[in-house]
Amino acid sequence: MKYLNTVQIIFITCLFFIGFQNNIDYRKLHSDALVVDAHNDVVQRILEGEDISKRTLRGHSDLPRLKDGGVDVQFFSIWVPPQKTQRSYFDQANEQIDSIEILIRRNPHQAALAKNASDIEKFVRDGKLVIMLGIEGGHHIADDLRKLEQFYNRGVRYMTLTWNNSTSWATSARDEDDKIGKLKRKGLNDFGVKVIRKMNDLGMIIDVSHLGETTFWDVVKRTTKPIIASHSSVWSLSHNRRNLKDDQIKAIAKTGGVVFINFLPLFIDSTYAGKERRMRERNKSRVDSFHLAQKRSGPLRNISTEEFLKDEYLAIRPPLERLIAHFDYVAKLVGVDHVGIGSDFDGISITPLEMDDVTYLPNITRELLRCGYSENEIKKILGENFIRVLKEVEVR
Numbered sequence: 316m317k318y319l320n321t322v323q324i325i326f327i328t329c330l331f332f333i334g335f336q337n338n339i340d341y342r343k344l345h346s347d348a349l350v351v352d353a354h355n356d357v358v359q360r361i362l363e364g365e366d367i368s369k370r371t372l373r374g375h376s377d378l379p380r381l382k383d384g385g386v387d388v389q390f391f392s393i394w395v396p397p398q399k400t401q402r403s404y405f406d407q408a409n410e411q412i413d414s415i416e417i418l419i420r421r422n423p424h425q426a427a428l429a430k431n432a433s434d435i436e437k438f439v440r441d442g443k444l445v446i447m448l449g450i451e452g453g454h455h456i457a458d459d460l461r462k463l464e465q466f467y468n469r470g471v472r473y474m475t476l477t478w479n480n481s482t483s484w485a486t487s488a489r490d491e492d493d494k495i496g497k498l499k500r501k502g503l504n505d506f507g508v509k510v511i512r513k514m515n516d517l518g519m520i521i522d523v524s525h526l527g528e529t530t531f532w533d534v535v536k537r538t539t540k541p542i543i544a545s546h547s548s549v550w551s552l553s554h555n556r557r558n559l560k561d562d563q564i565k566a567i568a569k570t571g572g573v574v575f576i577n578f579l580p581l582f583i584d585s586t587y588a589g590k591e592r593r594m595r596e597r598n599k600s601r602v603d604s605f606h607l608a609q610k611r612s613g614p615l616r617n618i619s620t621e622e623f624l625k626d627e628y629l630a631i632r633p634p635l636e637r638l639i640a641h642f643d644y645v646a647k648l649v650g651v652d653h654v655g656i657g658s659d660f661d662g663i664s665i666t667p668l669e670m671d672d673v674t675y676l677p678n679i680t681r682e683l684l685r686c687g688y689s690e691n692e693i694k695k696i697l698g699e700n701f702i703r704v705l706k707e708v709e710v711r
């Protein structure tokens with residue numbers, strides 16, 4: 316037993332329960348439950364001109380597939396890459412919200428935009444996919460609390476304080492790691508504290524995914540309402556700076572908040588980075604000539620290295636159990652009230668096995684049953700935990 320790591324111990328705990336819940340139909344439980352996914356990047360595909368009201372061949376999600384996956388509430392992430400551009404991030408973010416409103420206006424029977432818990436109840440009853448909006452990165456508010464309020468008025472219900480880039484008022488996980496010694500300061504400054512206060516006052520959920528640890532603890536100190544991590548996993552199971560350490564998970568739970576687990580293989584499987592590195596080394600000459608060809612040919616430029624090496628990437632995908640272990644870890648550490656789904660579908664290029672796209676979500680319900688979770692506990696994880704946080708944060 317000496318060599319067992321935490322992941323293996325969790326697997327054994329889950330295996331121990333096999334057979335206990337075999338009489339429950341996981342598909343029925345999944346479709347009866349309210350299913351919420353706190354993070355999806357499909358908006359980037361809408362911007363590329365894809366019509367997601369129909370079944371699409373690319374990516375992980377579209378309205379028909381979200382329905383097949385039993386999703387009731389889907390957060391669409393609003394994100395503008397932080398590059399030098401003529402147009403402001405605020406304007407571009409608003410255009411992304413426009414494009415979601417157009418999608419809904421054209422497909423009123425399929426989807427609706429919810430701004431509060433009672434909207435969700437009504438739209439779910441009507442059989443619609445409930446879309447909610449989250450802003451990914453504080454750079455979109457351009458150091459202006461009025462812009463934050465404008466986003467709130469358009470329906471934005473959470474904001475991830477930073478993306479990989481820091482703002483003038485909050486440092487990101489990447490910068491706190493990579494720019495050690497170069498940062499003038501870490502954490503929240505006075506304006507950052509005002510952002511926290513304003514979000515609490517408006518009823519916009521504070522999202523701590525992507526934050527540096529200093530910023531994280533500054534937020535925990537200041538917030539008066541539950542906070543979430545919309546798409547992060549567990550650091551103890553895979554040491555990545557985008558994941559949350561045990562004391563952070565405990566602090567989120569103490570606010571009454573939820574950790575929504577990200578599906579990215581790099582975040583969920585501690586062996587993945589090594590496997591990927593070795594696979595890339597094996598294919599180095601192929602990739603080098605592909606990059607050369609890319610420089611010469613226009614159409615090739617749109618193909619990512621991941622797409623070029625698709626078969627090799629498919630061969631190193633982690634098993635589904637690796638993902639389930641993160642749900643189980645948070646549930647065992649702080650209770651089932653503090654864990655949920657934050658897939659990051661369409662923002663990640665590789666997914667775990669048996670989780671090819673959003674239609675595979677019922678497999679999470681199946682595995683949680685196998686791990687011995689009760690129907691009520693699974694319903695909390697699938698969506699009720701999010702509704703509880705929304706109701707606590709929203710201002711009525």
Ligand SMILES: [Zn+2]
Pocket residue numbers: 451525546
């Ligand atoms: Zn992200």
